[in-house]
Amino acid sequence: MTEVGDVVACRALRRTFETDAVPVHALRGVDFDLAAGEWVSLAGPSGSGKSTLLHLVGGLDRPTGGDVAVDGVSLAALSNAALSDLRLRKIGFVFQAYNLVPVLSALENVEFILQLQGVAAAERRRRAKDALDALGLGDMAGRRPGELSGGQQQRVAIARAIVTEPVLLLADEPTANLDTGTTVELLDVLRDLNRSRGVTILTATHDPAVMSYTTRRVNLRDGGIATE
């Protein structure tokens, strides 16, 4: 049963990958809701379907069956261009491998997403600086990704993800490449965003440390939800 204020609603969500040998059923009819202000971790072994679910929620992939709604918008009906718009305006992404534009500085990487939205130059510069300041990177705004540590790069990626004030932040194994100390720092940042700003977060992770921070944990196994 879904609640009023759900940011994500998945119904009978299926995703099958056709291979040369046999079809791989990554998701087998998942029903899943995410309420505003929640921080949910999708946990499970490799191949359980957690990244697939994250990608479908983020509109990066199309389901074989069922549907996903994000902030009241059904993704199934969206064209690729509209899906692209939805990702730009409503969803923030944090990836395992940081995935920053290597030729842009930290500030430009954050500003870049605002420019894609058509935000005026002065405003986007101010908002990008504020986002970096909020994540403790104000004095590193001019550095390019190659001049930042892994943890710093991931914080820039989070700044880029939240600067547009999305309704949903998706993080795919955000701590996989970080050491323990940096992982804790990063999780503190995400918790702060979740608690103080009310950012709704969905994280796919293997990391028990991440699961310990989230408000809810959803365990997936063999393409279905095993426990919540």
Added chain:
Amino acid sequence: MSAAAASLAAPPLATGERGAAGGASALPLLTRVAWRNLGRRRLRTCMSVAGIGFAILLVSTFTALQTGVYGAWIDTATGILTGHAQVQHPDYQDDPRMANVVEDAAALAERVAELPDVVGATPRAEAFALVSAGERSFGALVLGVDAAREAEMFALPTQAAAGEYLPNPDSAYVGETLAANLGVAVGDGVLVLGSAAEGGLAALALNVDGIFATGQADLDRSLLQVPLAALQSAFGLEDAAHRVVVNTTSGERAPSVAAAIAPTLPAGARLLDWRTLMPEIEQGIRFDRVTADMIYWLLMLLVAMSVVNAFMMTVFERTPEFGMLLAVGMRPNAIVGLLLMEGLQVWALGAICGLALCVVVVVPLQIVGFALPDNEAMRAMNEQMMMPERLHPELGGKALLQAPLVMLVGTLFAALIPALRVRRMRPVEALRAEE
């Protein structure tokens, strides 16, 4: 029912509200990112720039050289006798009868000479006649000319090997070989016999006052010039002539100038430019141009293919990055635009380098010219092709624009082919490419 659940049947998001994800205001960003991306694989960028620059240098330099050679070729060939254009009776070119004349030729020449871009015009009458001296007789082309104007407009009057150019009303200016065949020298007399305009016998007694040597075997063997008035009188032409020969500011401009002159001509006269008068020159230029163009296109195609390869590698290497850009909401067309911008910048660098080197190479040669090798084979070729001793390349609009514009299209096309792969990318698959 929750808002999200209810929204499963909600209408799709409107796409019109998008800002700059692929729009014009993203251009400065694309330009900046593209420029910096060129520095990511500097060797590859340098190779592409060098290829484009080399192609432009080579094609522009040789096009300038060709333009200069063609210009010199036209001017030299037309400068001996033919001129850049001629006014003739409409039938004379195909049927050179004595009766196919242009009336009041001297007045017409004066009028044409006053027109814009015309540097001179002179009437000529001509007859194919028997030239005799003593016991010897040879057929020759006898040209009646206005000596003063001919001397201003053509090289033949300056090519006297002996004597001078038509100083008297009964002078003859004879080709060196013809003079030798007739056994005459300066001061000797010759008799010209031919058919007059009305059909009777025309006879003209002349003194050989000059003997010319052009190096052109045909001219030296069979040409004889006489004063126009003498030929008109002897052959019953009155004030008519067979040609009004026109020189324009340059041979290459002659066709356009001739086209402008043509409507001003009286009925019973038409204007032909050197392309019709000397088709062998036109054909030679066309053949040379086609041959060279094939080599140029091949060279530019090879360079474009190397650029395709460079961009293929770029797209392959940056697939995860493109996946990330697609994931955060950048549209595929904007990424294609980014790659095209990179192609445009690579082209711009190559074009600047290529054209700069071309200017450095060509401009000094344009000013001082360069001599063709002095050997027997080259002399024979020069004689046949009527080439000047020194050649001056011409760095005109064609040389400066043609190769860069072709390479621009080629480079953008080379960037577009791999870039279009981005349009088919699915973000999730592109992101996985790094795994």
